[in-house]
Amino acid sequence: MEEKRIVIAGAGFGGLTTALAMSKDPAIARHGYDLVLIDRHPHHLYTAGLYEAAAVSRHFARDEYLASSVCIPLADIIRALPIRFVQGTLAGVDVRNRRVTLDSQGTLSYDYLVLALGAETNYFDIPGLKEYSAPLKTANDAVALRNKIEGIAKSKHSLSIVIGGAGATGVELAAELVNFLCVLEREKNPRAPACRTTVMLLEASRDILPGFDAHAVRRITRRLRHLGVIVKTGIPIIAASKDDITLKSGERVPYDVLVWTGGIKGPHILKTLKLPLSPKGTLVVDPGLRVMQTDGRVFAIGDNAWVAHPRTKRPIPATAQVAEQEARHVAKAISRAVRGKPIRRFRTMKKYPFVLAVGRKYAYADLLVMRFAGRIGWCVKQLIQLRYFLFILPWPRAATLWWRNMMLYHSND
Ligand SMILES: Cc1cc2nc3c(=O)[nH]c(=O)nc-3n(C[C@H](O)[C@H](O)[C@H](O)COP(=O)(O)OP(=O)(O)OC[C@H]3O[C@@H](n4cnc5c(N)ncnc54)[C@H](O)[C@@H]3O)c2cc1C
Numbered sequence: 028m029e030e031k032r033i034v035i036a037g038a039g040f041g042g043l044t045t046a047l048a049m050s051k052d053p054a055i056a057r058h059g060y061d062l063v064l065i066d067r068h069p070h071h072l073y074t075a076g077l078y079e080a081a082a083v084s085r086h087f088a089r090d091e092y093l094a095s096s097v098c099i100p101l102a103d104i105i106r107a108l109p110i111r112f113v114q115g116t117l118a119g120v121d122v123r124n125r126r127v128t129l130d131s132q133g134t135l136s137y138d139y140l141v142l143a144l145g146a147e148t149n150y151f152d153i154p155g156l157k158e159y160s161a162p163l164k165t166a167n168d169a170v171a172l173r174n175k176i177e178g179i180a181k182s183k184h185s186l187s188i189v190i191g192g193a194g195a196t197g198v199e200l201a202a203e204l205v206n207f208l209c210v211l212e213r214e215k216n217p218r219a220p221a222c223r224t225t226v227m228l229l230e231a232s233r234d235i236l237p238g239f240d241a242h243a244v245r246r247i248t249r250r251l252r253h254l255g256v257i258v259k260t261g262i263p264i265i266a267a268s269k270d271d272i273t274l275k276s277g278e279r280v281p282y283d284v285l286v287w288t289g290g291i292k293g294p295h296i297l298k299t300l301k302l303p304l305s306p307k308g309t310l311v312v313d314p315g316l317r318v319m320q321t322d323g324r325v326f327a328i329g330d331n332a333w334v335a336h337p338r339t340k341r342p343i344p345a346t347a348q349v350a351e352q353e354a355r356h357v358a359k360a361i362s363r364a365v366r367g368k369p370i371r372r373f374r375t376m377k378k379y380p381f382v383l384a385v386g387r388k389y390a391y392a393d394l395l396v397m398r399f400a401g402r403i404g405w406c407v408k409q410l411i412q413l414r415y416f417l418f419i420l421p422w423p424r425a426a427t428l429w430w431r432n433m434m435l436y437h438s439n440d
Contacts, residue, residue, distance in 0.1 A: 038066035041329030041350035042143035048358035082207035146330035155267035192289025193230035202386030305333035
């Protein structure tokens with residue numbers, strides 16, 4: 028008799044939350060389903076810590092130590108749970124025969140499939156951008172960026188960093204890099220009167236943080252300017268070369284380090300699956316988060332899914348929180364399906380809460396019922412981080428990781 032199997036592709040925020048939720052659901056085991064979690068990496072990446080990791084001096088952390096602050100081994104997470112982890116890259120999905128293909132591990136049949144493969148950096152075909160800019164999507168990107176900045180800072184008196192894209196990632200990174208550059212300058216010359224570095228944040232839209240409310244945009248813009256970040260909006264980058272970028276206005280901006288945080292798109296693999304895609308290359312889903320034009324047993328969640336808000340018809344934010352919310356919905360939907368019950372609609376929120384760190388111990392937190400800016404916002408951010416670690420890890424491991432990261436990232440404040 029063939030095994031009954033639920034396959035989850037991608038162990039990021041969405042995939043991992045789905046797997047953890049289903050592993051605790053008695054209906055899944057009672058109906059004899061195996062849970063298989065696939066990822067190309069042996070770890071879960073905590074992306075919310077990447078901007079911090081990119082701004083810690085080598086004096087405080089070696090490369091491996093730094094990477095381990097955001098890469099959490101999946102073996103530690105699923106140790107005592109009924110989840111089988113398979114390390115491999117998803118190379119294809121045969122919807123008709125309900126099979127997935129892995130690059131080096133052959134094929135695997137499924138009864139239900141959850142696609143949670145995240146997103147790729149979108150360079151919008153801007154000439155030179157992919158070639159000359161540094162991305163910030165992985166732990167290696169963060170380590171490479173900090174090493175690059177440190178390397179150049181050693182030989183130059185003043186450093187110019189340009190960040191393209193003032194969404195949440197660009198804003199958090201810009202604020203953190205200002206401090207980092209000052210730390211590096213003080214390491215070189217403890218008696219330097221002031222930092223002579225430039226961090227420029229460029230955004231093509233009219234304001235920073237497109238999609239965020241006006242109050243947050245105003246407060247955060249003010250905070251960035253207070254830190255010394257040069258904020259320029261409404262000016263798209265149209266080309267990049269080895270030494271400078273060209274803006275639509277014709278102005279050329281020289282840089283030492285160029286970082287691109289200006290957009291995401293669906294992972295390339297989705298294009299090969301012959302499933303309906305949105306203009307951003309993400310999977311189009313029905314109100315229950317099932318991928319359109321499939322047999323109803325393939326779900327998509329997180330950054331690789333196109334979920335529009337029913338009122339605005341605009342896509343809901345690509346955040347970890349949304350991926351987790353969708354994951355919980357899909358875990359329940361599959362649980363209902365195996366019990367022969369109909370699947371419910373996914374309910375989007377009218378507005379999503381968020382917390383954005385903006386340099387040192389300052390964060391802007393909008394929790395819908397209240398807003399905080401400053402040190403209280405920063406404390407909220409730390410508590411959210413601890414809560415997430417406690418959700419995925421046994422408490423001693425969660426508490427140790429949280430405390431270790433606090434100490435590490437504090438070195439830059
Ligand atoms: C620098 C940065 C900072 C961020 N900060 C925040 C924040 O503070 N708060 C917040 O809410 N959101 C934040 N985000 C956004 C958040 O990380 C994403 O929205 C979230 O990770 C989406 O979850 P996901 O499960 O869809 O994808 P991911 O978490 O990206 O997971 C995708 C997984 O799929 C795996 N994968 C991909 N392709 C394959 C394949 N072919 N085969 C096998 N495995 C594959 C990947 O290895 C990865 O583990 C940040 C993003 C970045 C880049």
